[in-house]
């Protein structure tokens with residue numbers, strides 16, 4: 001193959017690939033934080049399943065398979081939508097599945113003694129990613145604007161949408177690596193960690209939904225967002241990454257502990 005041909009394929013893939021949810025940095029930070037909180041036993045079991053790969057490394061796998069038609073059934077598993085005046089329980093469920101159902105399914109397959117190593121490894125990679133998604137408030141969104149994908153705003157003057165701002169624009173503006181973002185968790189007190197670890201997947205989802213409502217209440221269509229917005233939501237973004245990482249370790253320690 002000619003070098004220019006390979007280069008053009010690379011450029012097409014690089015510039016047309018779909019948005020990557022929390023963004024690679026956010027998902028990797030979640031994986032890295034979880035890794036820190038694993039029990040020895042869980043760490044060993046996970047290392048064996050992932051052939052030595054880290055949770056940070058596999059955290060973006062679920063986005064990487066999105067462009068492969070063979071995996072299209074998993075696309076609706078990245079988010080959950082229900083109207084603002086309803087709740088997950090009362091709103092009819094999507095037949096294709098949703099983020100909440102996906103997390104329970106992954107946990108079930110990982111706990112099942114009858115599933116194969118390949119099935120377990122696949123669903124572990126998905127679980128690492130989906131716990132990240134669960135903590136991106138707009139992934140617990142509304143169908144009307146596809147979780148903010150159709151909510152047009154500006155980011156430092158450039159046209160984008162609210163979903164993208166929350167997936168990656170805020171995080172990327174910090175210009176921090178995923179390990180630098182993960183470092184933040186070390187400053188949490190024992191009481192704070194205990195508080196974060198408590199609750200169920202349903203409680204964690206509802207916490208994201210509350211934030212989602214707050215975000216819609218404080219953002220206007222067409223608004224030019226920048227430093228003010230970053231400042232307003234820095235703590236929320238940091239906390240969501242910390243919570244995602246710590247809670248992922250809670251599930252994994254329960255599954256493998």
Ligand code: ADE
Nearest residue numbers: 079080138139141146147
């Ligand atoms: N597509 C439709 N709704 C979505 C959401 N809440 N998050 C991400 N992608 C979506």
Ligand code: ZN
Nearest residue numbers: 020021022167
């Ligand atoms: Zn997203």
Ligand code: ZN
Nearest residue numbers: 021062078133
């Ligand atoms: Zn995702």
